[in-house]
Amino acid sequence: MHQDTIAVHAGHAPDPVTGAVAEGLHLSTTFERAPDGSYPHGYIYSREKAPNRSALEAALAALDGGEDAAAFASGQAAVAAVLQSLAPGDHVICPSAVYYGTKKLLAQVFGPWGLEYSIVDTTDLDAVRAAVRRRTTLVWIETPSNPTLAVTDIAGVAGIARAAGARLVVDNTWATAVGQRALSLGADLVMYSTTKYYGGHSDTLSGALVTARRDEMWSRIRLMQSSIGAVAAPFDCWLVHRGIASLPCRLRQHTESATKVAHFLAGHPAVEATHYPGLPSHPGHHVATRQMSLFGGMVSVQPRGGATEALAVAARLRIFTRATSLGGVESLVEHRKSVEGPESPTPDNLLRLSVGLEDANDLIEDLRQALG
Numbered sequence: 001m002h003q004d005t006i007a008v009h010a011g012h013a014p015d016p017v018t019g020a021v022a023e024g025l026h027l028s029t030t031f032e033r034a035p036d037g038s039y040p041h042g043y044i045y046s047r048e049k050a051p052n053r054s055a056l057e058a059a060l061a062a063l064d065g066g067e068d069a070a071a072f073a074s075g076q077a078a079v080a081a082v083l084q085s086l087a088p089g090d091h092v093i094c095p096s097a098v099y100y101g102t103k104k105l106l107a108q109v110f111g112p113w114g115l116e117y118s119i120v121d122t123t124d125l126d127a128v129r130a131a132v133r134r135r136t137t138l139v140w141i142e143t144p145s146n147p148t149l150a151v152t153d154i155a156g157v158a159g160i161a162r163a164a165g166a167r168l169v170v171d172n173t174w175a176t177a178v179g180q181r182a183l184s185l186g187a188d189l190v191m192y193s194t195t196k197y198y199g200g201h202s203d204t205l206s207g208a209l210v211t212a213r214r215d216e217m218w219s220r221i222r223l224m225q226s227s228i229g230a231v232a233a234p235f236d237c238w239l240v241h242r243g244i245a246s247l248p249c250r251l252r253q254h255t256e257s258a259t260k261v262a263h264f265l266a267g268h269p270a271v272e273a274t275h276y277p278g279l280p281s282h283p284g285h286h287v288a289t290r291q292m293s294l295f296g297g298m299v300s301v302q303p304r305g306g307a308t309e310a311l312a313v314a315a316r317l318r319i320f321t322r323a324t325s326l327g328g329v330e331s332l333v334e335h336r337k338s339v340e341g342p343e344s345p346t347p348d349n350l351l352r353l354s355v356g357l358e359d360a361n362d363l364i365e366d367l368r369q370a371l372g
């Protein structure tokens, strides 16, 4: 079955009791036992398993071609569940171009807890190979990366991880399963902030993991999910599941508009650099073309000048809203350095654009007047 059809139908069925076509919302935390003490519907208590979560997890797994999926209360909770499944003394390879929250979890939570880690330029396969240690159990990559859109060769790193006996996790938040099938490229796990494109409307905080196999590591991750309990709430599951139905359509439109916006910016005299994997000038364009079916809706731009000039451009934008996050229907702009802090390697003049579903010509006119 094609992915568009899976997106609409996976995890959905008319309700057998009422015939309702749209999915119901089940807020119950507890479920009735049969007279013999069994649980005929498979649900006991909602931290362990809940109807809207099970439906969403089925859809997430189907969309990525994985064996199973787990939904969490945020993207960060999903990252944490992976790291919690490791043991103190294990070594993790983490990209230098990565969501700053992932690095923060390693530095401030899991480093002190006993995980060893190396920050590596994962766009360079030799650097990844050189970073492998005896106790390397996990290689984390994020491609394209937040916010510089660095592209890592998923199949290349998968080969290195396999040879080292380590698992490969791909943070696929920016590309989604529609733009990039990380499991089929050799990843063991895929991670999402479903807050972004999966939800698609800037109104749910949630995260997910999808696994290629139900193996021992997956059992540990399931244990972290149900015993620590950072699970996605029923309404968040309902919203993300609804978002999935239109995700393929939305991502195609986001990509079409982002491509136009990126080409416009790349040709503008007031722009120092434009980062978009679909641009032939992007250093990762060749790898991106091989592993992505859609380049996605995120574009980063460095207007000429420093932070002050970049902030002034953001201030002049009228259609783009100045706000963090991404992947919603509305276009957003954010000066990343002021969110990530002075330690961040993100350039001072970088503006991150989440290209929404408005008409691309209107977005380009808005950028034109703002760049002056």
Ligand SMILES: *Cc1c(COP(=O)(O)O)cnc(C)c1O
Binding pocket: 074, 075, 076, 077, 099, 101, 142, 146, 171, 173, 174, 192, 193, 194, 195, 196, 205, 206, 207
């Ligand atoms: C937003 C984001 C996260 C964190 O997800 P939350 O839902 O905010 O916890 C992780 N990775 C990437 C690439 C993101 O954009």
